[in-house]
Amino acid sequence: xxxxxxxxxxxxxxxxxxxxxxxxxxxxxxxxxxxxxxxxxxxxxxxxxxxxxxxxxxxxxxxxxxxxxxxxxxxxxxxxxxxxxxxxxxxxxxxxxxxxxxxxxxxxxxxxxxxxxxxxxxxxxxxxxxxxxxxxxxxxxxxxxxxxxxxxxxxxxxxxxxxxxxxxxxxxxxxxxxxxxxxxxxxxxxxxxxxxxxxxxxxxxxxxxxxxxxxxxxxxxxxxxxxxxxxxxxxxxxxxxxxxxxxxxxxxxxxxxxxxxxxxxxxxxxxxxxxxxxxxxxxxxxxxxxxxxxxxxxxxxxxxxxxxxxxxxxxxxxxx
Amino acid sequence: xxxxxxxxxxxxxxxxxxxxxxxxxxxxxxxxxxxxxxxxxxxxxxxxxxxxxxxxxxxxxxxxxxxxxxxxxxxxxxxxxxxxxxxxxxxxxxxxxxxxxxxxxxxxxxxxxxxxxxxxxxxxxxxxxxxxxxxxxxxxxxxxxxxxxxxxxxxxxxxxxxxxxxxxxxxxxxxxxxxxxxxxxxxxxxxxxxxxxxxxxxxxxxxxxxxxxxxxxxxxxxxxxxxxxxxxxxxxxxxxxxxxxxxxxxxxxx
Numbered sequence: 001x002x003x004x005x006x007x008x009x010x011x012x013x014x015x016x017x018x019x020x021x022x023x024x025x026x027x028x029x030x031x032x033x034x035x036x037x038x039x040x041x042x043x044x045x046x047x048x049x050x051x052x053x054x055x056x057x058x059x060x061x062x063x064x065x066x067x068x069x070x071x072x073x074x075x076x077x078x079x080x081x082x083x084x085x086x087x088x089x090x091x092x093x094x095x096x097x098x099x100x101x102x103x104x105x106x107x108x109x110x111x112x113x114x115x116x117x118x119x120x121x122x123x124x125x126x127x128x129x130x131x132x133x134x135x136x137x138x139x140x141x142x143x144x145x146x147x148x149x150x151x152x153x154x155x156x157x158x159x160x161x162x163x164x165x166x167x168x169x170x171x172x173x174x175x176x177x178x179x180x181x182x183x184x185x186x187x188x189x190x191x192x193x194x195x196x197x198x199x200x201x202x203x204x205x206x207x208x209x210x211x212x213x214x215x216x217x218x219x220x221x222x223x224x225x226x227x228x229x230x231x232x233x234x235x236x237x238x239x240x241x242x243x244x245x246x247x248x249x250x251x252x253x254x255x256x257x258x259x260x261x262x263x264x265x266x267x268x269x270x271x272x273x274x275x276x277x278x279x280x281x282x283x284x285x286x287x288x289x290x291x292x293x294x295x296x297x298x299x300x301x302x303x304x305x306x307x308x309x310x311x312x313x314x315x316x317x318x319x320x
Numbered sequence: 321x322x323x324x325x326x327x328x329x330x331x332x333x334x335x336x337x338x339x340x341x342x343x344x345x346x347x348x349x350x351x352x353x354x355x356x357x358x359x360x361x362x363x364x365x366x367x368x369x370x371x372x373x374x375x376x377x378x379x380x381x382x383x384x385x386x387x388x389x390x391x392x393x394x395x396x397x398x399x400x401x402x403x404x405x406x407x408x409x410x411x412x413x414x415x416x417x418x419x420x421x422x423x424x425x426x427x428x429x430x431x432x433x434x435x436x437x438x439x440x441x442x443x444x445x446x447x448x449x450x451x452x453x454x455x456x457x458x459x460x461x462x463x464x465x466x467x468x469x470x471x472x473x474x475x476x477x478x479x480x481x482x483x484x485x486x487x488x489x490x491x492x493x494x495x496x497x498x499x500x501x502x503x504x505x506x507x508x509x510x511x512x513x514x515x516x517x518x519x520x521x522x523x524x525x526x527x528x529x530x531x532x533x534x535x536x537x538x539x540x541x542x543x544x545x546x547x548x549x550x551x552x553x554x555x556x557x558x559x560x561x562x563x564x565x566x567x568x569x570x571x572x573x574x
Contacts, residue, residue, distance in 0.1 A: 026544065033542040033561075036323045037414070049545075057555045064536045064546040069370040071538060078545050078556070222370040250370065273539040274363070274374050276325050276414060 006290040007297040008283070010044070010265050012242050013190025015127050015165040017044035017099060017265065020298055021255065021283045024246055024269030025050055025103035025129060025169070026075065027220075030089040031096070037276035040098035042283060044265060048085075048093070050103040050131050053115050055081035065202045065211040070223030070248075071270050072200050074214035077105055077134055082118050094124040103169065104158075105131040109144075113157035120161060130158055130189075133171030133196035134218070145171035145196075148183035159188035167244065170194040170235075172224075177231045178238035185239045193244035193267060194235060195228045221270040222248040229257050236262030236302070250278060252285020259286075262302040322353035323541075325414045327365060331387055333405045337464030339394050340436075341403050342381070345411055347388035353416065354383045356444035357532055357565040360415030361540040362390065364401035372398040377537045377560070379509075380416060382442040382470065388415075391439040391465065417540050418564050421530055423448060427504040430454060432518050434491060434510025438465055440532060444507070445471045452477065452498065456491025456514065460484035492517045499525045508532070508568070519568035529568035535559040550574070 008019035018041075025047040028034055040046055058078025065072040080089065085102075093100055102125050106112040112130060119125055132145035132154055144150045155168055168184040170177055172195035181192050197218025202211040210216075228247020236243045242265070245258030250271035258266045271278040290298060326348070333343040345362075347354075361375035376398040382389040394403050405411065421444060429449065431441065434456045441453065453476045457463050463478065463485060477494055478486030487494060492514065495506070499521060508518040509532035522529035535547035542561035549557050550572040557566060 027539075029541075029543040029545075037325045037541075058545065058548060060550070061548045061556075062536060063548055064538055064544070066372060066374055066536075066538075069373060071373060073538070073544065073546055075545050078548070221373050251368075270373070270538075273544050275412065276539070276541060276543075 006287055006295070007299075008287060010299050012127070012167070012244070012264060013165045019044045019283050019286075020259065020265035021279050021286070022047055022101065022244070022265060022267045023272060023279055024267035025131070027269040027272045030085070031093045031098055031100070032089065034272070034276055035096060038280055040096045042280045043098075045099035045101050045126065046093065047101040047103050047129050047267060048089070049079050050077050050105045050134065051079050051082055051085050051115065052077065052105050053082050053111055053118070055079065055084065060213040062211060062213055063217075065217065067200070067202055067219065068223060070219050070221035071273070072202055072212060072217035072219050073197070074212045074217040076214065082115055086119070086122050090122060090124065099126050100124060101127040101129055101167070103129040103131050105134060109153045109157040112154050113161050116158045116161040120163075125164070127165035127167055128158065128162055129167040129169050129193060130154060131169050131196070133169050133173075142171050142173060145180060146174050148179050151180050152183045152187035155184045155187035155189050165190045167191045167193050169196055171196050172227060172231055173199045178234050181235045181239050185241050189241060191242040191244060191264070192235060192239065193246055195224070195231050195247045198224050198227065220248070222250055222254075224248050225254060225257070229261055232258055232263050233261040249282065250274075252282045252289060255282050255286060256289060256301070259298065259301040260303045262304075264299065322349045323415060323417060324348065325412075327410050328413045330405050330407055330409045330411060332407060333403070335403075336468045337461070340391070340465060341394065342389060342391050342468055343402065343405070344387045344389045345413060346386060347383070347413065347415075348386070349416055350383040350386050350388040354380050354388065354443070355416070355420035356380075356447050357420040357440050358416040358418050359540070359564060360388065360390070360413050360417065361537070362402060363398065363412045364405055365410040365412050366401070372401070374398070374538050375412065375414060375540065376402070377540050379439040379532070379564070380443055381439050382446065384446070389442075391436070391468075393436050414540060418560055419562065419566070421448065421507055421532070421565050424505055425449075428502070429505045429507060430495070430498045430503050432456075432491060432495060432506060432508040432510070432514070434514040435462060436465075437508070437510030437532070438469060440509060442470050445474050451503070454479070454491050454494045456480070456510070458482065490514075490517075492521065495521055499527055503527065505530065512573075515568070516573040519571070519573055523569060530565050531568040531571065532565045533559045533563045533571075
């Protein structure tokens, strides 16, 4: 086949990305740790480790347990806090040329809003990803992500302070993820990303105690991918805003499952821990797939009827 | 820092004692960039497989002529798959990673090792001056690794818990004469209870002590913050990026 040019760019609530592959929060540090292995301009964007207003120590160790095709973690949102992020991490990260998305967390709607206001004045942050889905802390995190009204309140509070793209990261630890997705859409979110980790647990049978000091942790990796694909498929059909697919993506084939399900973009998480260059490999693999299937635009990959969205893009798909 | 993520060819991989293997891989950084005490994340290359999912952190045992060596014990599935590799097979390798032992040029240093804690010694001996190695084991069989240690000009004093070789008792019993004799720093690598005691003894004498820590890791590169160890003053260090070699005084040994 000839050298076909494929359009990998996507748009997420006003934010134009060079390609649909993002690095997921919590698995790429502050981005800088990856630069020996990965040119950050090769990915669509970097979603940095969740930032709180004040620094957080995180949970006691052990914080990790590998499980079949998966990883349980209870890091507990350890981070350097907004001030140190802005002064010592963000400038270096921006200097790499990366598109920077900042994941934020708080223990009240007011605290989420305060971080958004603090980050608003910083040049170069393209979008916020509001984390209402961390399973590893009591106050904050998933408490907001399991109640549509609490989720909407957080999003409304952040929306007042943040005019740029606003993404909300959703928890799979709910009965109906589309209910939460619709609530944050109504509250002003520009996009939703899902799934965060599934709450899980491992027990050391020789020691006869939980492996993680925190007892429970968040399960990530290929083990959760079918659950994530299903939830993304459902959410794409329940909201009009773009959906970012996350969950066990380790190859271009895996990413394509989410794009075919209707996701506008994807995030690569645990795979980066195992292979720091995974995301760049996935970008190349998607390009190769599109060329092989004579698909010109990555935003036209969604299969099936997605009411009210991307009709033109699907038309391109049908013509091929 | 010269760290890379590569697919590397195995040049040798053989058992040297029950359950303990020594493996060499071709590594572009083996001739100069790697420093004693650093580690690599390694995984037997199994394209398309997700189990085990993550690489395993292994201390760099030695490095020369473009080959990096690792001394490892088979403890689970990841190391079990490594043990099956033969010459010519490929491993996925990320490294070299982490903070090395300090150089302390010209200073008198004792190395206290327990069990597999000998792993970083040959590279340390090659690159840095260590006056003496104190090695502890439960019984003679655990000392089999000594036969493959290439430690030119370094004296090894041994303690076994059952008295089968050397001093009968703990390796830490051997340390006081050196602390009293004015050794300037102690390096230690091995089980946590041993390193805790070495750290305590050094602290009591005001002797600098550097410990090489071990922790379960996912990335080895500071991405996940999973390998936390409690600091003496509160908060956490990360073994992969603040260590594995740390000033023992900053750790809350518990």
